[in-house]
Amino acid sequence: MTYAEFNSPVAHFGLFVLCFFILGISLIYCTKLGKKPENRARVLTQVWIYLSVYFVSIASFEILVLALIPLNFFIVRELLHCAEKLEIKISQNALLLSLAPLFALVSINTMLIGFYFIFMLSVLLSMYFCTVKEMLAMILFFLVSCLIILSLDSLLYFRALPNGSAWCLFALFVTNASDLCAFLGGGLLGKIALCPEISANKTVEGSLIALLGTLIFAIIFKMILDLPLLWWQIILLAVAVSISGQLGDIIASLVKRKAGLKDFGDMLPGNGGMLDRCDSLVLTLPALISCLFLFHV
Numbered sequence: 001m002t003y004a005e006f007n008s009p010v011a012h013f014g015l016f017v018l019c020f021f022i023l024g025i026s027l028i029y030c031t032k033l034g035k036k037p038e039n040r041a042r043v044l045t046q047v048w049i050y051l052s053v054y055f056v057s058i059a060s061f062e063i064l065v066l067a068l069i070p071l072n073f074f075i076v077r078e079l080l081h082c083a084e085k086l087e088i089k090i091s092q093n094a095l096l097l098s099l100a101p102l103f104a105l106v107s108i109n110t111m112l113i114g115f116y117f118i119f120m121l122s123v124l125l126s127m128y129f130c131t132v133k134e135m136l137a138m139i140l141f142f143l144v145s146c147l148i149i150l151s152l153d154s155l156l157y158f159r160a161l162p163n164g165s166a167w168c169l170f171a172l173f174v175t176n177a178s179d180l181c182a183f184l185g186g187g188l189l190g191k192i193a194l195c196p197e198i199s200a201n202k203t204v205e206g207s208l209i210a211l212l213g214t215l216i217f218a219i220i221f222k223m224i225l226d227l228p229l230l231w232w233q234i235i236l237l238a239v240a241v242s243i244s245g246q247l248g249d250i251i252a253s254l255v256k257r258k259a260g261l262k263d264f265g266d267m268l269p270g271n272g273g274m275l276d277r278c279d280s281l282v283l284t285l286p287a288l289i290s291c292l293f294l295f296h297v
Helices: 009-032 037-058 061-085 092-105 108-129 132-153 155-160 164-189 204-225 231-259 274-278 281-294
Strands: 193-195 199-203
Touching: 037 061, 037 164, 061 092, 061 132, 061 155, 061 231, 061 274, 092 108, 092 132, 108 132, 108 155, 132 155, 132 281, 155 164, 155 281, 164 199, 164 204, 164 231, 164 281, 193 204, 193 231, 199 204, 199 231, 204 231, 231 281
Parallel strands: none
Antiparallel strands: 193 199
16 A cells, blocks of 8 residues: 555544654653653654654555665674674675565565575575584574564565555554553653563563553554454454563563673664664564464454
């Protein structure tokens, strides 16, 4: 569905009002309560992230494909940096994974074939330039990278659905709303650490508020976007997004702690790198797709 087809003024207006309401509350929280400057930068960065997500989602399928290529490139580059910190030598040909979305221009299924051939090409190249130990590390790195990139590229599946722009917006905005609810809830009410050995900033209170907030925003987005979902389906989707998103964030924190990194990158002020911003999506997008299969959408 292109911009011309996504022509409900109420939907456009509602999305902008809701998103900037969330950002406004976050900015007031970070500014008035004297929070860290990087937290204010995090919220301000969200403004252009929301706008970018919005316009890419309502554009054509081809534009979404082209937008995923640089996203994949920066994520693989951040993974390469993380591998270096873990003292794992990985060849730069791993960046070939960035090109995988191009195969989706033929069909969604063809993209999977593209992943397979890029993986095989990289393994063959590593056989000539790496030791056996390095080759094993390369294969493990590619399996993890393929999982992350394929999960993010599953946005193309949402985009191919009837009313595809609305589904993309729902998946991205609800995931981001869940992250912000956890951020705000943990900052305001957080007392009990959720996993202190992995991340001191994650709290039980923040996790519960994220679950409740995700449900509220999922219902609002469902009504704004006029998605064909029953109420029990919305509840299941919200629970799936909240739990999988928080789990993705915890796994990313675990990897960063092991590598001795604060963030995967520094491209996004207050947010770290691309992977820091997308760590929740790595699990929420497959979870949403699984739910849609259960709902026969």
